[in-house]
Amino acid sequence: MRVKLYSPRHPLHPSTCSMGAGGLWMPFHCDDPRTGRWAAETLDELFTYETQGQADGGQEQLVEIVPILKLLEESGRPVSDEPGTDNFGDPEEWTKDPRLHFQRLSIEKLFQLNKVNRFRLPFKHELIDAGYRYGHLFFPPIVNSPLMLAHLLEEASKTLEEVDVPSSPADETREFCESMSDVMDLAATKNCDAVVNCTGLGSRQLCQDNEVLGARGILLNFERTELGRREPNGDEANRKDIAIMAESGPWASETMPCYMIPRGSRIVVGGSYLEEDGCQTITQEERAQLFRNAFHLGIDLDKSRPVQQWVGFRPYRPMVRCQVDPNYIGSSIKLIHNYxxxxxGWTVNVGAAKECASLVQEALQG
Ligand SMILES: Cc1cc2nc3c(=O)[nH]c(=O)nc-3n(C[C@H](O)[C@H](O)[C@H](O)COP(=O)(O)OP(=O)(O)OC[C@H]3O[C@@H](n4cnc5c(N)ncnc54)[C@H](O)[C@@H]3O)c2cc1C
Structure with missing residues (x-):
């Protein structure tokens, strides 16, 4: 199959949702029944990257395995420290993948184990005071999203028949396609016999698809090496940064999760999950909330300021649209969607792309 890539924006343009994203491998607000399978296939590939090591010549890795601690409140039910028990109800399928070493722990046990683990954890008494009594601890890959996009673009430039994207993120001279018929006209000028539509939230307008909506997320980026930490005992040296997340309790809610993700040279602090909120900037109130999150998760704000802030819009759809468009089955150019x-997105992209590639082949043969 000969593939051409077209985008009116460079992948590192700030409007690209994949560019600013945390890059954590963890199914989150993707309710499609195929999510588990796609996520497992993506995990296979991310582990391959991780074992292959460094990005081309750079210090930062494309993919790192980083522990994540998800904070949980008192459940009211007896809880075992043993992995594999279901005191919190049936674990989600993806948690059973042995490569993730998924465990449920009490905070007591977590701190006991931390004498050996030496993770950078929030203060124990603050966790207890806030009512967080348990945690899920596991070891997923984190993709350095901007670095990975740059890497994939470079790979695409070497292997694809044509890569037609602006030369830099600052170049905004190209127009977005207004409609799917614009896209198909463009495909005709490029002699394509199939189009794969990966325009994310852009598909809302392009395909007149009101089922896809933007779920707004906000992030602060801190420079990792210059980050001041709130040190429990002045013994922060040689501790390992981990990802930490709460979606409930006094620090967070489902729409305003509190989290921190170490990603390459940055630590990103979030966040929000606000469906149909179109605000392009971070309000003062939200910035204050993000600062509170950073503080809870151990950042000393007297010593560190964020170097960047970012607003992104997750393309949420009750079912991912990964399908051949029935309206184009009889036409000379087939249309396959993947949005x-x-x-x-970073958790399922490999699995969804593989499925999409099979759909292209089927559409062309059928
Ligand atoms: C704050 C935040 C944190 C996140 N963290 C994570 C995480 O930790 N892990 C994870 O797995 N996911 C995360 N996500 C979700 C993830 O970023 C998205 O699922 C993913 O980026 C969607 O990828 P996409 O390629 O569909 O869309 P995009 O990355 O937005 O790409 C869409 C492309 O289509 C182009 N386009 C759009 N409209 C048009 C048009 N009309 N004509 C031509 N081209 C067009 C754009 O220029 C762009 O190149 C996060 C998202 C946010 C907002």
Whole structure:
């Protein structure tokens, strides 16, 4: 199959949702029944990257395995520290993948184990005071999203028949396509016999698809090496940064999760999950909330300021649209969609892309 890539924006343009995203492998707001399978296939590939090591010549890795701690409140039910028990109800399927070493722990046990683990954890008494009594601890890959996009673009430039994207993120001279018929006209000028539509939230307008909606997320980026930490005992040296997340309790809610993700040279602090909120900037109130999150998660704000802030819109759709468009089956150019991966684009992209590639072949043969 000969492939051409077209985009009116460079992949590192700030409007590209994949560019600013946390890059954590963890199914999040992607409710499609195929999510588990796609996520497992993506995990296979991310582990391959991780074992292959460094990005071309750079210090930062494309993919790193980083522990994540998800904070949980008192459940009211007896809880075992043993992995594999279901005191919190049936674990989600993806948590059973042995490569993730998924465990449920009490905060007591977590701190006991931390004498050996030496993770940078929030203060124990603050966790207890806030009512967080348990945590899910596991070891997923984190994709350095801007670095990975740059890497994929470079690979595409070497292997694809044509790569037609602006030369820099600052170049905004190209127009977005207004409609799917614009896209198909463009495909005709490029002699394509099939189009794969990966325009994310752009598909709302392009395909007149009101099922896909933007779920707004906000992030602060801190420079990792210059980050001041709130040190429990002045013993922060040689501790390992981990990702930490709460979606409930006094620090967070489902729409305003509190999280921190170490990603390459940055630590990103979030966030929000606000469906149909179109605000392009971070309000003062939200910035204050993000600062509170950073503080809870151990950042000393007297010593560190964010170097960047970002607003992104997750393309959420109740079912990901990964399908051959029936309206184009009889036409000379077939149309295959691949959009609507919600908060899980980096988690499912490989599996969804493989399925999409099979659909292209089927559409061309059929
Ligand atoms: C704050 C935040 C944190 C996140 N964290 C994570 C995470 O930790 N892990 C995870 O798995 N996922 C995460 N996500 C979700 C993830 O970023 C998205 O699922 C993913 O980026 C969607 O990818 P996409 O390629 O569909 O869309 P995009 O990356 O937005 O790409 C769409 C492309 O289509 C182009 N386009 C759009 N409209 C048009 C048009 N009309 N004509 C031509 N081209 C067009 C754009 O220029 C762009 O190049 C996060 C999202 C946010 C907002």
């Amino acid at each position: 609507g991966h919600g908060g899980s």
